[in-house]
Amino acid sequence: MxxxxxxxxxxxxxxxxxxxxxxxxxxxxxxxxxxxxxxxxxxxxxxxxxxxxxxxxxxxxxxxxxxxTVNVTEMFRDPEFYACLRKQIFPVLETFPHINIWHAGCSTGEEVYSMAILLQESGLLSRCRIYATDLNPANLEKARAGIVATPMLKEYIQNYRLSGGVEDFTQYYTALYGNAIFQKELREKITFLQHNLVADGVFNEFQLIICRNVFIYFKRNLQEQVLGLFTESLAPLGFLALGTKESILSARIQARFEVASRPMKIYRKKY
Amino acid sequence: MSFSNAAAKMVIMGGSAGSMQPMMLLLSALPATFRAAILLVVHRQRNVHSNLHEILSQHCSTPVREPEDKDPIQAGHIYLAPQNYHLLVETDGNFALEYSEPVCFSRPSIDVTLQGAVWAGVKNLLVVLLSGANTDGAAGIAAVLKAGGQAFIQLPGMAEFPAMPGGALTRNPEASARDIPEISGYLNQFVM
Incomplete structure (x- = not known):
């Protein structure tokens, strides 16, 4: 009914x-x-x-x-997006002395760990601090634990390969009793925080904000409001990545950004 | 396209394993221009690059597009549900995407799109369900028929994988089972 x-x-x-x-x-x-x-x-x-x-x-x-709330996620969702980060965005981030990353709407953390792995492979992780936020405390608790079920790994490793990953993926986790826990070096670079995009404000300045498949749940007005929050939170020339089927729909916000990758929906804040 | 508009017509065509050939036949037989919006919901692999919309486009005079979130649903256009999202319809006549749990092991799920169109109040709705190896679509067709829509199901005996059309017919005996040329005839009338 x-x-x-x-x-x-x-x-x-x-x-x-x-x-x-x-x-x-x-x-x-x-x-x-x-x-x-x-x-x-x-x-x-x-x-x-x-x-x-x-x-x-x-x-x-x-x-x-x-x-x-929808709490579905997977590692390296849209492998082409991660390939684009690695090839096109990380070389620019490398020119910043310190790299703050905000992963907004991180769910149970699978995409955050995916990015941490790429940053480590690109030699950037030591200069990074990743803030991963979600409105749901239960998600954050799971994300903090950094544990995924081993049966999921086969698909995740396939996605990792499709994203251009060539390393031995087993180095990133320790398997025990049907679970895999991510290495401490990855976990300690990520701060998981509760943050509600609808109600909470700016909490830091970032060189990269990732918010994928969150805007699909928002009406246009709320999208525009949250895009305003992201614009304020981004450093000049910082990047904003949305889901591959999402766009900046507000002309007012569009004017503040240039397109870094049209198919992967990565935008760069103008200076 | 607003669903309060009585002339607004929508076709939702669902398919899974074995549906490519009949779907291409149906699309290639469509008139050059038509008045319905046609939504294709096809089960595909999740994270593997796919150019299905380009392949399908080669078979019809209207290009097949993957809609983005909040794109308007336009009459006379053919849309393919994007990989790894459920495809929903808003009452204001726009698409909405959802990245939530698979339904019948599928995302996009045919049931989700059909139930979503009924929820949005699409009145003039025709469902075509093709070959497939699970029972996605059966519950959605039940919802569409209850709301006064029509459903044509590929004859299970003619389908490469009969489980999906068979499951839909078992659940909805009042739906019409037809072979592809017959479905094509009805479809071409409906979309005009």
């Missing part, structure tokens, strides 16, 4: 007032679909009942957040 627009608004208002998360700027098709999914998982036919459940059980909201 689809939910009506007033039902969804009432539920989102409750979530904002009780827990401080504002999803009103999220794109509707996906938002409605995720709400239907959560209601199904919770075996609650209505959003009103779901709201009551969330209020009566102190653990229920974290459960809601984990299942409502």
């Amino acid at each position: 689809p939910f009506s627009i007033p039902q969804v608004h009432a539920f989102l208002n409750l979530v904002r007032e009780k827990w401080g998360y504002d999803f009103s700027g999220y794109a509707e098709a996906s938002l409605h679909r995720r709400l239907r999914r959560v209601a199904e998982l919770a075996h609650t036919p209505s959003l009103e009942k779901l709201g009551k459940r969330l209020q009566s059980d102190p653990h229920a909201f974290n459960w809601f957040l984990e299942n409502f």
Whole structure:
């Protein structure tokens, strides 16, 4: 059963007032679909009942957040994007004395570790500090642990090869009991922080901001607002990477950037 | 294209293993210009470079494009669901992409696009379901038929992989099972 627009608004208002998360700027098709999914998982036919459940059980909201937000990710998603970073963007980053990177919407961290591996192979990791943020604390906890299930590695290593990786991938992790934990040298370069793009502001200056497949969940207005935050957070001549099917849609923001790679959706802030 | 517009027509064509040949036949037989928006949802490998939209374009007079997030859905155009995303439809007539859990082991999933089009209120909707080795599409066709849309399913006996059309027919016995030339005839009428 689809939910009506007033039902969804009432539920989102409750979530904002009780827990401080504002999803009103999220794109509707996906938002409605995720709400239907959560209601199904919770075996609650209505959003009103779901709201009551969330209020009566102190653990229920974290459960809601984990299942409502999309937390799908994989290492080296879009290998051509990583190949482009390695070939085209890293040689420019190399000219900066210190490299701050913000990975916004990092989910459980797989793409952050992918980038850390590339930075290490390019000899840049020692000069980097990576800040990886997500709005979901459960994601950050998993990301911090730096553990992936070994059965996933086969596909990840294939993606790594497709991205142009030629090293022995086993050097980047230690396998134990069906899991693989990333090496300490990679983990200690990454700071995982809770940050909500809708509500939180600038927290540092960056040479590279990566925010891939997050804007697909935002309406245009929210996209423009968050692009404003990224523009403010970027150093002059810093790079912004979006998902390969996302673009800077706002003409006002477009004017602040030039295109570094059109197919890979990498933009460079003008001086 | 706004879905409040009664003239707005949409075709969603789903396929998986064994669907390339019938899909090319259907696309190559389309009239040179037409009034529907045609969405192709095809299961593909995730991170391997694919130029499927270029290959399909060679078989029809209208170029096949992979839409980006928030692109407008335009009548008379053919769109191929991008790899590794679910393809959704917004009520304002734009595409939306979602990078969420696979459905029926598939992303893009045919079910997700069909259910999404029903949610968005697409009224004049025709589904074509082709060969495939899983049962993606069956639940989506149920939703489309319930909302008053039509579905043509490739005759399972004629499909290279009958599981997908067969599964959809088992779930939706009221849907029409046809061979490709017949589907082509209906499709060409519908899109005009």
